[in-house]
Amino acid sequence: QKEVEQDPGPLSVPEGAIVSLNCTYSNSAFQYFMWYRQYSRKGPELLMYTYSSGNKEDGRFTAQVDKSSKYISLFIRDSQPSDSATYLCAMSAYGNQFYFGTGTSLTVIP
Amino acid sequence: GAVVSQHPSWVICKSGTSVKIECRSLDFQATTMFWYRQFPKQSLMLMATSNEGSKATYEQGVEKDKFLINHASLTLSTLTVTSAHPEDSSFYICSAPRGETGEYEQYFGPGTRLTVT
Numbered sequence: 001q002k003e004v005e006q007d008p009g010p011l012s013v014p015e016g017a018i019v020s021l022n023c024t025y026s027n028s029a030f031q032y033f034m035w036y037r038q039y040s041r042k043g044p045e046l047l048m049y050t051y052s053s054g055n056k057e058d059g060r061f062t063a064q065v066d067k068s069s070k071y072i073s074l075f076i077r078d079s080q081p082s083d084s085a086t087y088l089c090a091m092s093a094y095g096n097q098f099y100f101g102t103g104t105s106l107t108v109i110p
Numbered sequence: 111g112a113v114v115s116q117h118p119s120w121v122i123c124k125s126g127t128s129v130k131i132e133c134r135s136l137d138f139q140a141t142t143m144f145w146y147r148q149f150p151k152q153s154l155m156l157m158a159t160s161n162e163g164s165k166a167t168y169e170q171g172v173e174k175d176k177f178l179i180n181h182a183s184l185t186l187s188t189l190t191v192t193s194a195h196p197e198d199s200s201f202y203i204c205s206a207p208r209g210e211t212g213e214y215e216q217y218f219g220p221g222t223r224l225t226v227t
Binding site: 090092 | 114142201203205207215216217218220
């Protein structure tokens, strides 16, 4: 079983839609959770960081962590064409080793 | 936010030559840095963990004699692809975790595109 599972998509939504991206994991020791956005031919950009459980909101982005279910989500409200990218989840137990999902490709259609 | 830079951003080299890629943490110290490679439309593949002051730790299947890693200081790690071949053509990305009060965020560099002809 992989440490982190993420649906690769592709996901295609109309502009203005709410997007839900998810990852599941198997290691209960994970406590640092991150979401990255990666445009083609660019390095991943840190979008959201959450420590332990709970929700975190930043503008149109909301990250949720449910440690009891080993499930994390990223919600994008009022999606824009500029949100079209690959979204990667990542997590770590102690900050010295990070595990990534395979990435979900998102296209927001104008 | 934290910034990690890479140089060069794009390099073309001939088969058999060596290429050095630099990764720098610009506004924080990083005792650990990670090197990844990424093929088109695929996820990141961890190659090795670079440790300041000690030898790098390589992932299974990664040739340590081919991908030489040197963590020269708390802000600089280098990856040298020795005797490069066309199959080494890829997107190489470094990252560095920044820890504050026990919480860790990982920041990526912009990546280096290597093309071996």
